[in-house]
Amino acid sequence: MRARYHITIQGIVQGVGFRPFVYLQAREKDITGYVNNSSLGVEIEIEGEKTDLRNFIQIVRDIPPPTSRITDIQIDSIPLSFDKDFSISKSIASGEKSALISSDIATCQDCLKELRDPLDRRFAYPFINCTNCGPRYTIINDIPYDRHNTSMAPFKMCPNCYEEYHNPLSRRFHAQPNACAVCGPQVFLYDNQENLIKDISPVTEAARLLKKGMIVAIKGIGGFHLAVDAFSEKAVKRLRFVKHRQEKPFALMFRDLSALAQNARVSDAEKEALLSKEHPIVLLEKIIPNNIALSVAPGNRYFGAMLPYTPLHHLLFDFGFEALVMTSGNLSNEPICIDNKESFDKLCRVADYFLVHNRDISVRSDDSIVTHVSGSIRQIRRSRGFVPVPIFLKESLSPILACGGLLKNTICLIKDNRAFLSQHIGNLENPEAINSFESAITHLKEILQVNPQIIAYDLHPDYPGTRYALKQKQLRLIGVQHHFAHMVGCMAEHGLNEKVIGIILDGSGYGLDGRIWGGEVLVGNLSSFERKSHFEYLPLPGGNLAIKEPWRMAVSYLYQAYGENLLELPLQFIKKLEPNKIDILLKMIRQKVNSPLTSSCGRLFDGVAALIGLRDVIDFEGQAAMDLEMIQGCEKSSCYPIETINNNGIYLIRHQPIIKGIVEDIKKGKTGAQISRRFHLTLIEIFTRICCKVRAESALEKVVLSGGVFQNRTILTGLEEQLKQRGFKVYSNALIPTNDGGLSLGQAVAAHYINLQSGDNKCA
Ligand code: ZN
Ligand code: ZN
């Protein structure tokens, strides 16, 4: 029996080879009709024998092109129209635009084969790509995603490329960045005085310079990298020196899996992540000893490693490197450079040479970072390769813009049931980053065609995102408490829409009482919460300075536990501090000068790290806490004494018994590894007990874990395990970062439900 169906497919189905795929399937099965791109996604009409049509639909649904993602298929039966063949017709560009834009995709195997085939016309061409790979989001200026709206617009296709681009049977049919050496972008090598290095292949020469130990700035997909030979201690040390980056680990790019496996342990799940179309940086446990320069990730058990993801990377590695350091090409804390001129200006004192190209980067996008913990691949920095693929929500929400936090900033735009998190924008403490934040909002609003009615922001009055939001007077302004946003972000990720317990362990976030929260147990749904438990407040002497100088926290904890007697404690930590520094700090604490109160869990990690002598001052966010995690032993151990006070139904967690226990251990000569272990187990026990108390009162069984402290593997897996053993259902972040990189999602979703709940309540 003959039939005809109209099929609408939504999802990531444009710019990923969907139409040629459909065309080939139809041709193979003697099906007539057509396929085209529409504003919704892809529209297909098929006509033929019913069994053939059913087979066709099954294949399209079950094995679509590798980089596509179908979110919805709608099939309707329509009258026969007896067309003679199957065709690909012109795009229909009208109505509401809800087709999703693809993210950047690592070079595919087919392109790699051609790249290395001396007989291929794209042999060694650093910009080879096809419908299954290449840049997408980072070259887009406007919608629809067509070549003239991308940074490929200035490159007019040569006849060969033009033919491929229009041939439905070609791997490059409508591949917008399609190009070759005749017509496409080119690479150039400059020295740091902006002199063009002529008469030699730029890639060959760059490889030679890297081997000599030079620092080369390399323009990539979403920004510049600074590269050096990862085996050369001297080169890596020099990079640290000129970049003013003392200890923060550098990311590595390995030639291939076998080079990587000699230096780090790689599980199957990690392998899969490394080879995925996104090619993120994956945190991998070091093999010790290994061949990588010690200064790449000093004091860390892990490397951040990735595999080559552009043709240019592959060409460089063909010169025999095993691994290169590939760190963001930026000045400390500023956004990554994307423009050639900008990179010369900013990096001329850092890089010796510049390997650049003449295709513009339209959207800045850092490498993404993931880690495999407790059975899931988890985002730490969600950017290149993942953005702008949305997080799918359970319900359609109002159009909302959320401004995120201060550090690791991202923004989030909601359109229907899709939440679009931006690329990593970073630390909003400098003007460049704030510009980048504002242009990310404009660009994302434009290409997603979202016109937000509500703007969500953090309650901290000094965050640039908050200030930006408060200026948008035409929108409904909804402030969302920081840790509530962490909780809702995790709930949204898991489609939870009920009352849950949230354990939010974090660095700092502005509390409803104007104090700095960060070690919280909340009970709430998507629109409101109650605070059920938190660490007892203590002063943060020096405010932000106390975050950068953990010794201040250690003094504050000791003062809480011992009062003025802390000076008599027989601790190395006290002895080595300058007496007048302690005096000034104690004065600040006593007189409550610039010493806001905090319940932060992150600061407790900092304080303990300083107390046991790991670090007094940090070089990057979270460093002391990370040191404490890395140093811990793995033996069985008892907890430090746990004390909570029931204060009108809110459990205050006392830190004095923990601090006193640690001081006793130090006196007994226990090692940092042992103390750190006990400390970790104590935190796990504390929050397990509190969850049990809250369950006894509320009968709630679902627990959400979120906040920056859950980047700590021991805390995440330990707490998850303990809670599951006691019958809780436990949810943690994987698709979005558990740190402030995921905050904007929670803000956006919470704002929607707060808005539904009440006409004028401005903060939850
Ligand atoms: Zn390809
Ligand atoms: Zn060409």
Ligand code: FE
């Ligand atoms: Fe946070």
